[in-house]
Amino acid sequence: MERTGGVWAEVSLELLAKAKELGHSSGAQVVALALGHSIGEQAKALLNAGADRVVVCDDKALRLYNPLTYASVVCRMISDLKPSIVLMGATILGRDLSPRVAARLGTGLSADCTDLHLNADGILGGIKPTYGGSILAEIVCPVKRPQMMTVRPHVFPRLPGASFGVTEKGTVEPFALIDTDIDHSLVIGEEIAEAQVCTSLSTANVVVCGGRGMGDRETFGLCEKLALALGGMAAGTRPAVEEGWITRDRQIGLSGETIAPRLLICCGVSGAASFTTGMLNAGTVVAINIDARAPMMAQADYAIVGDAREVMPLIIRQTA
Ligand SMILES: Cc1cc2nc3c(=O)[nH]c(=O)nc-3n(C[C@H](O)[C@H](O)[C@H](O)COP(=O)(O)OP(=O)(O)OC[C@H]3O[C@@H](n4cnc5c(N)ncnc54)[C@H](O)[C@@H]3O)c2cc1C
Structure with a gap:
C-alpha cells in the first residue's frame, strides 16, 4: 500500500x-x-x-x-x-x-x-x-x-x-x-516534490492538454493560461514534451501518465492511440483542432473545428 x-x-x-x-x-x-x-x-x-x-x-x-x-x-x-x-x-x-x-x-x-x-x-x-x-x-x-x-x-x-x-x-x-x-x-x-507533481496530474479534475498543433512554446502557454483559469493543470502530448514546451511528468499517454479528470480539453492533439490510452477514463472531453477529421475529434464529446490560437483566447476570456 x-x-x-x-x-x-x-x-x-x-x-x-x-x-x-x-x-x-x-x-x-x-x-x-x-x-x-x-x-x-x-x-x-x-x-x-x-x-x-x-x-x-x-x-x-x-x-x-x-x-x-x-x-x-x-x-x-x-x-x-x-x-x-x-x-x-x-x-x-x-x-x-x-x-x-x-x-x-x-x-x-x-x-x-x-x-x-x-x-x-x-x-x-x-x-x-x-x-x-x-x-x-x-x-x-x-x-x-x-x-x-x-x-x-x-x-x-x-x-x-x-x-x-x-x-x-x-x-x-x-x-x-x-x-x-x-x-x-x-x-x-x-x-522529492516532483513525485507529488505527477500524482496531482493523475488526480486533477481539469486538464488542458496541448499537442504539436500548438506550434511553439509561447502558444503552448495558452494551455497553462486556460488550465489556470479553470483551476486545473496543463499537460502535453509526447511531441509537446520533446519540444520542451512542458516537463515530462506532465505527459499523457502510453509512455506518460494515465489521467481521469472530469474535464479534459485537448488542443492541437491528433488523438493517436498512444496518447488516448492515457485518457480513456476522462469524463467530458473537448477537442480543438483545425482538422475536423483528426481522430481526437471523433473521441471528443465536444469537437471545436478551429485554430487553437484563436479559439483558446476566446474561452479564456469567457472564464475570466
Ligand atoms: C512506443 C510509443 C509510445 C508513445 N507514447 C506516447 C505518449 O505517452 N503520449 C503521446 O502523446 N504520444 C506518445 N507516442 C506518440 C504518438 O504515437 C503520437 O505521435 C503523438 O501522440 C502525436 O502527438 P500530437 O497529437 O501532439 O501531434 P500530431 O500527431 O502531429 O498532431 C497535431 C494535431 O494538431 C492539429 N493542429 C495543427 N495546427 C493546429 C492549430 N493551429 N490549431 C488546432 N489544431 C492544430 C493537427 O490537425 C493535428 O491533428 C508514443 C509513440 C510510441 C511509438
Whole structure:
C-alpha cells in the first residue's frame, strides 16, 4: 500500500477493490501490506477498502521511502504470507519497488497493466498496451510465484466509502522490522516534490492538454493560461514534451501518465492511440483542432473545428 501526502494513494485503494473482486471469484484472501511510521490507525481503514487482513510494519526507519529497506521488508512479508498474486500501483514508487522485489524473489513482473482478470485455470492475466497501444497483450506468469503486476492508476474504481466509515471485519497484524532490513548505504534526506507533481496530474479534475498543433512554446502557454483559469493543470502530448514546451511528468499517454479528470480539453492533439490510452477514463472531453477529421475529434464529446490560437483566447476570456 502506497502513501502520498500522509494518506493512502488512490491507486492502492483501487487495487484493493480489484483484489477483493478477484479474491471473491477464487476464494482467496486479500492482504494489504502497509509500511510506514505511525500508520496504525490508517492501516485499520484498509479493512474498509477491500482488505481481509492488514499486515503492518510500523517503524521510524520506514518514515521515508528507502527502496532497499522497503524491498527487504516486502520480500520478507511475501515469503511469510506466500501469496499467489502481488499487486502494486504503476506509480514512481511502484515502478521502483516492484522490480527489486520481483528480482529478489526470482519471479516475473508485468509492469503497467491496464486490466486484470483470472483465466479459466486460475492464472492471473495482466492486460498491457504494446506496440504504441495498437495491441492489447495479455501477460501471464504461469510457473513462478507470486504473480507480480503493477497497474496504472484510475483503471479500476475503489470501493465506495473506502477508508471511511465503520471498520469492516478483519485483522490488523504487526510485522516487526529487523536490523538486517535496514539499508545504511542509502540515506533519504527528504521526499522529492516532483513525485507529488505527477500524482496531482493523475488526480486533477481539469486538464488542458496541448499537442504539436500548438506550434511553439509561447502558444503552448495558452494551455497553462486556460488550465489556470479553470483551476486545473496543463499537460502535453509526447511531441509537446520533446519540444520542451512542458516537463515530462506532465505527459499523457502510453509512455506518460494515465489521467481521469472530469474535464479534459485537448488542443492541437491528433488523438493517436498512444496518447488516448492515457485518457480513456476522462469524463467530458473537448477537442480543438483545425482538422475536423483528426481522430481526437471523433473521441471528443465536444469537437471545436478551429485554430487553437484563436479559439483558446476566446474561452479564456469567457472564464475570466
Ligand atoms: C512506443 C510509443 C509510445 C508513445 N507514447 C506516447 C505518449 O505517452 N503520449 C503521446 O502523446 N504520444 C506518445 N507516442 C506518440 C504518438 O504515437 C503520437 O505521435 C503523438 O501522440 C502525436 O502527438 P500530437 O497529437 O501532439 O501531434 P500530431 O500527431 O502531429 O498532431 C497535431 C494535431 O494538431 C492539429 N493542429 C495543427 N495546427 C493546429 C492549430 N493551429 N490549431 C488546432 N489544431 C492544430 C493537427 O490537425 C493535428 O491533428 C508514443 C509513440 C510510441 C511509438
